[in-house]
Amino acid sequence: MNISGQDFIFGCSAIGAGLAVIAGIGPGVGQGIAAGHAASAVGRNPGAKSDVTSTMLLGQAVAETTGLYGLLIAMLLLFVKPFT
Amino acid sequence: MNGVFLASDVDFMIKGLFSYQIFGQTVWITTTHVSLLIVFLLFVIFALFARHAIVNADPYAEPGTFQNIVELMVEMLDNMITGVMGKNATKFLGYISTLFAFILISNISGLLGLRPPTADYGVTFPLGLITFSLIFYNKIKHQGVGGFLKGLCDPWPIWAPINIIGDIAVPISISLRLFANVLSGTVMMALVYGLLYKIAWGWPGFLHIYFDLFSGAIQTYVFCMLTMTYITDAIGDS
Numbered sequence: 001m002n003i004s005g006q007d008f009i010f011g012c013s014a015i016g017a018g019l020a021v022i023a024g025i026g027p028g029v030g031q032g033i034a035a036g037h038a039a040s041a042v043g044r045n046p047g048a049k050s051d052v053t054s055t056m057l058l059g060q061a062v063a064e065t066t067g068l069y070g071l072l073i074a075m076l077l078l079f080v081k082p083f084t
Numbered sequence: 085m086n087g088v089f090l091a092s093d094v095d096f097m098i099k100g101l102f103s104y105q106i107f108g109q110t111v112w113i114t115t116t117h118v119s120l121l122i123v124f125l126l127f128v129i130f131a132l133f134a135r136h137a138i139v140n141a142d143p144y145a146e147p148g149t150f151q152n153i154v155e156l157m158v159e160m161l162d163n164m165i166t167g168v169m170g171k172n173a174t175k176f177l178g179y180i181s182t183l184f185a186f187i188l189i190s191n192i193s194g195l196l197g198l199r200p201p202t203a204d205y206g207v208t209f210p211l212g213l214i215t216f217s218l219i220f221y222n223k224i225k226h227q228g229v230g231g232f233l234k235g236l237c238d239p240w241p242i243w244a245p246i247n248i249i250g251d252i253a254v255p256i257s258i259s260l261r262l263f264a265n266v267l268s269g270t271v272m273m274a275l276v277y278g279l280l281y282k283i284a285w286g287w288p289g290f291l292h293i294y295f296d297l298f299s300g301a302i303q304t305y306v307f308c309m310l311t312m313t314y315i316t317d318a319i320g321d322s
Contacts, residue, residue, distance in 0.1 A: 061265075061306045065257065068264035075271070079097070 023070025191300025
């Protein structure tokens with residue numbers, strides 16, 4: 001099998017894209033912790049459910065950013081192909 | 085080659101429609117411009133109808149359905165902005181409301197079959213830059229040049245480079261957040277429709293609810309909330 005330099009670079013970019021998406025672990029853990037604390041807060045004070053939910057969603061949306069940066073890097077490597 | 089063949093069916097990129105030369109540069113009119121134009125037209129038509137309903141409203145009669153909806157929307161935006169900005173709210177009501185409506189309609193325009201305009205970094209980065217200039221302008225206006233420089237050298241002058249990097253990161257981070265969220269939704273929908281095109285019939289509706297409606301609304305709220313928080317911080321207690 002003959003692998004040209006172009007193919008090799010594209011294969012390495014695909015591996016890099018896969019590695020970049022590992023960034024999704026962090027926001028997953030963070031959002032889970034936020035949701036767990038929100039659940040215990042609602043359990044302690046059920047009257048404040050709507051406030052707790054909106055605060056949790058806002059915090060989770062901000063926490064999601066780092067994972068999306070990893071996704072952006074993966075998309076750049078796969079579709080924009082900066083190194084080929 | 086099978087994977088390459090499948091991947092070529094997935095299409096979510098921005099496409100150029102036609103190009104023209106200006107000052108030796110090639111400028112493309114892309115699908116983003118068309119989507120922006122459609123969103124803008126929807127926005128203007130709705131605004132004209134709303135204005136007509138409000139101007140011709142009879143203060144002694146019962147308000148109609150459309151007038152009720154418009155009043156509800158304005159009231160919700162008013163409450164949201166006053167809740168965050170307090171006494172500074174009146175000056176920024178117009179801008180933040182426009183921003184909210186524009187980003188919301190742009191994000192949910194995936195439901196109309198358009199490529200959302202906010203899935204193009206060329207649309208979200210200017211919004212971030214507007215936020216950045218508003219922060220800068222309000223800091224200089226309300227704290228003075230001395231206060232601005234003192235804020236940069238907080239707590240010691242040696243921290244100034246880190247504070248400058250922190251200030252410059254604001255427009256990049258809020259625009260990338262909006263862009264990446266909408267883009268990830270667009271990519272997901274393109275994958276579903278591109279790879280399952282015989283099977284994807286009807287049931288992707290619930291994916292649209294999550295990726296277009298829920299995620300779009302949350303990100304709109306987050307963008308406006310962060311803009312308001314940063315501006316309120318810049319104004320300070322004065």
